[in-house]
Amino acid sequence: MNEDLGSEFCRLCLVIDTRERDQDRIISISDFWENHGGIVEKRKIDLGDYEITGYYKDVEVNLLIEHKVLLGDFFPSLDGMPERFFQTFKFYKDVALFIEEGNYALKVTDDGLDAWV
Numbered sequence: 001m002n003e004d005l006g007s008e009f010c011r012l013c014l015v016i017d018t019r020e021r022d023q024d025r026i027i028s029i030s031d032f033w034e035n036h037g038g039i040v041e042k043r044k045i046d047l048g049d050y051e052i053t054g055y056y057k058d059v060e061v062n063l064l065i066e067h068k069v070l071l072g073d074f075f076p077s078l079d080g081m082p083e084r085f086f087q088t089f090k091f092y093k094d095v096a097l098f099i100e101e102g103n104y105a106l107k108v109t110d111d112g113l114d115a116w117v
Contacts, residue, residue, distance in 0.1 A: 007037020012054035012061060014038055017045040020067075047088045048095070062093040069100045 014033045020026055029050075030040045045051055050065035066085075068074035081097075088095045 009038030015051040
């Protein structure tokens, strides 16, 4: 089935967990997904933050995505993560962990000898 369907993601559905709070991220991801022809839904996901299901280039996609913030909820959740990921493979073919680091800037002194992050 290699017909031109008019967009990259027209046979994919992205689900965003209703407990996600970062509205800028939700809007950005939703806009990107919909601009590429995908469907966006919001509902509770018990095991992760985002779910992608459907077909991409005739390959079935069944992906769960867990999003963590490195200096936020990543370290406090480390202990339970192995068991949680083990459970997800009962329901999803693939699981991804995205770790957000934050926005950093580098300031270099005029002489170029020192820098601060």
